[in-house]
Amino acid sequence: MAHxxxxxxxxxxxxxxxxxxxxxxxxxxxxxxxxxxxxxGFIGLGARGxxxxxxxxxxxxxLCDVDASRLADAVKIAGQHVPxxxxxxxxxxxxxxxxxxxxxxxxxxxxxxVHACEAGKYVFLETPLCRTLDESRRIxxxxxxxxxxxxxxxxxxxxxxxxxxxxxxxxxxxxDPAAVLKVTLTGPESPQGGDPAAMGPAxxxxxxxxxxxxxxxxxxxxxxxHLNWRWMLDLGGGQMRQQGAWxxxxxxDALGQTTSLMVDISAxxxxxxxxxxxxxxxxxxxxxxxxxxxxxxxxQTSEGRxxxxxxQGERKCRAERTIEGIEWTPDxxxxxxxxxxxxxxxxxxxLESLDVKSDDRLSAAxxxxxxxxxxxxxxxxxxxxxxxSRTGRFENDEAAQRMAAEYGRGRYPW
Numbered sequence: 259m260a261h262x263x264x265x266x267x268x269x270x271x272x273x274x275x276x277x278x279x280x281x282x283x284x285x286x287x288x289x290x291x292x293x294x295x296x297x298x299g300f301i302g303l304g305a306r307g308x309x310x311x312x313x314x315x316x317x318x319x320x321l322c323d324v325d326a327s328r329l330a331d332a333v334k335i336a337g338q339h340v341p342x343x344x345x346x347x348x349x350x351x352x353x354x355x356x357x358x359x360x361x362x363x364x365x366x367x368x369x370x371x372v373h374a375c376e377a378g379k380y381v382f383l384e385t386p387l388c389r390t391l392d393e394s395r396r397i398x399x400x401x402x403x404x405x406x407x408x409x410x411x412x413x414x415x416x417x418x419x420x421x422x423x424x425x426x427x428x429x430x431x432x433x434d435p436a437a438v439l440k441v442t443l444t445g446p447e448s449p450q451g452g453d454p455a456a457m458g459p460a461x462x463x464x465x466x467x468x469x470x471x472x473x474x475x476x477x478x479x480x481x482x483x484h485l486n487w488r489w490m491l492d493l494g495g496g497q498m499r500q501q502g503a504w505x506x507x508x509x510x511d512a513l514g515q516t517t518s519l520m521v522d523i524s525a526x527x528x529x530x531x532x533x534x535x536x537x538x539x540x541x542x543x544x545x546x547x548x549x550x551x552x553x554x555x556x557x558q559t560s561e562g563r564x565x566x567x568x569x570q571g572e573r574k575c576r577a578e579r580t581i582e583g584i585e586w587t588p589d590x591x592x593x594x595x596x597x598x599x600x601x602x603x604x605x606x607x608x609l610e611s612l613d614v615k616s617d618d619r620l621s622a623a624x625x626x627x628x629x630x631x632x633x634x635x636x637x638x639x640x641x642x643x644x645x646x647s648r649t650g651r652f653e654n655d656e657a658a659q660r661m662a663a664e665y666g667r668g669r670y671p672w
Contacts, residue, residue, distance in 0.1 A: 293317075296609050299355040299379070301346045301370055302362030303332040304484065306384060310359050310411075311335060313602040316609060320349045325484070326463040344465055346370055350377040357612065359605070360384060361411075363487050364494055365473040368393035371408055375400040380612050381408040382605065385419070386503040387627045389495060391650060391662055394624040401620065409608045410623035412504050413511070416603030418584055419504045419623070422577050423511035425586050425597065426568065429575050430512065437571035441509055441554045444565040445501035448489055448541075448558070452481030452534025481534040489535035491634055496537030499630045501564050502556055506545075507626030508566070509554060511619060515547070521629065522546040522644050525637040527558075543633040556633065635662060 297319035300311050304323075311318065311332060321342040323329040329342055343349055350358070350373055357380035360370050368388040374381045381401075387410055388394050401408040412419035430439070460466035460478040467475075469483065473493060476482065488494030495503075527541035543556040564579035576587045584597040628647060635658065636643045644653040652658040 293606070293609055297354055297356050299349045299352070299358040300332070301349060301358055301360045302366070302384070303328045304361065307359070307361035308332060308335070310361055310382075310601055310605065313605055314359075315602055315606045316357075319355050320352060322346045322349045324465040324468040327461075344468065347373065350374055350379060355379065357381065357609070363469075364389045364499065365487075365492075366469075366471045368397055369472050371397050372400040375404040375406040375408065378404065378406065380406055382411060382608050383408055384411045385413075385507070385623055385627070386495070386499045386630065387623050389493065389499075389631065391628055391631060394628055395650065398620065398624060401617075405615070407612055407614060407617060408620055409611075409617060410507070410620055411604065413507065413619035413623055414604050414611075415607040416598075416600035418579065418599050419508040419511065419626075420604075420619070421584050421597040421599065422505075422508040422566065422586075423622075425577070425584075425588070426508065426512035426566075426575070427514075429568070429573070429588055430570060433573045434571045438550065439513075439552045440569045441552070442565075442567045443502060443505045443554065443556045444563055444567075445497045445505075445556070445558050446562040446564070447539045447560055448496035448498075448530075448535070448537040450530045450533045450535060450539055452479070452486060452489070454479075454481075454534045456480060456534075479534065486535070489537050491536050491638070494537075495630060495634055496541075497558055498537075498541055498543065498556065498633055499627065502543075502633070503623075503627045503630040505564070505566055505626070506554065506629050507619075507623040510625045511622040513552065514618075515552075515622070515625065519547055519625065520549070520644070520646050520648075521632070522642060523629070523632045523636045524642040525556075525633045526640075527637060537634075538637060541633070541637055543636070545629055545633070554629075 293316040296316040298314055298316045299320035300307060301322045303321065312335060318336045318340055321329060321332045321336060321340055324344050326344065333340060333342055349355065358374050359382045360367060361384040362370060364386055367383055371381050371383050387397060397408060411417060414420055457477045457479050466478045482490060488500055489496060523545055525541055525543040527538040529538055530536060540558045545554045566577045568575050574590055578585045582596050583599045585594045586597055587594045632643060632645055639658060643655060643658055646653065
């Protein structure tokens with residue numbers, strides 16, 4: 259099914275006229291509802307979306323996914339009487355929904371978050387926030403313009419980035435703030451695979467055009483879609499964005515660096531040797547911030563670990579993401595402490611803070627995502643870059659400026 263163009267003027271007109279019937283509580287609502295005055299809509303019901311749905315502390319009033327089979331699975335969990343749709347715009351037009359949880363693939367985040375703000379909804383947005391430099395700015399602009407709080411996942415109480423940022427902030431406060439901070443981030447390799455010849459019709463239950471959303475059109479290939487989109491640079495950005503963005507966001511949050519920065523970026527690594535996916539299996543990247551006061555290094559290994567190691571003066575600390583949470587070691591002689599990650603606590607903290615007007619964590623998450631995207635861009639160009647986030651421009655590099663603009667052109671309805 260092809261979707262009609264959703265212009266800003268037309269969308270807001272429909273939003274102003276929209277009315278919606280209240281959702282009947284389903285099985286999930288009856289068992290889990292602890293915040294009955296808030297009605298939530300869920301957009302994107304893959305693995306992460308379903309995890310958040312099961313963790314909802316509020317009434318689930320609407321469900322959306324472009325894959326009818328996933329939508330049917332979510333209805334079984336939330337209840338048969340919960341309204342559901344394959345078009346997120348229909349969900350946003352409902353006046354009875356107060357806030358939305360967006361857990362779609364990265365390339366849909368910005369468009370859906372901007373439209374949600376326009377429709378007057380508060381937003382819990384899965385990280386990484388977006389796929390381009392322009393998208394991160396549009397999300398922030400929409401939050402300000404429509405006075406809606408956009409909260410990145412992981413950044414609130416119970417989230418991985420929040421837990422790591424708090425510990426890292428306290429650790430730095432005990433040391434010499436004038437010493438250069440060196441941070442090493444380690445992530446898994448990006449896999450190689452996908453079959454370029456596997457083009458064909460999408461499953462009947464799957465609205466391929468709606469799934470692509472603002473991304474450049476391409477014929478259906480299972481190597482592009484569910485679970486696999488992460489390994490395409492223009493869709494998922496590989497492990498650099500998947501793991502690097504939230505780790506970078508935690509560092510920026512801990513540093514209080516949430517507004518602007520001048521950053522030098524370099525990245526290198528071999529391209530994939532085979533298959534459809536175009537993310538480099540292993541990338542080494544470096545960001546130099548604040549004229550050398552902060553140095554961040556990214557590396558990928560076959561061990562599959564997600565680790566942050568920091569050094570400032572004579573002091574060192576280490577954090578590793580595990581199934582149980584974040585294993586935090588404040589120095590080489592201390593015992594490790596496990597920081598729990600709790601999606602339900604995170605959603606609850608978000609809903610309890612909807613009236614807070616400013617959120618530096620959104621800025622930190624945007625900077626983290628920008629720096630991950632900048633590293634991918636430097637890798638594609640094969641050279642170092644210097645970027646000023648205050649102006650959104652590269653220093654003396656019009657080719658990088660054009661490539662970043664082209665990368666974000668897409669099929670946006672704004």
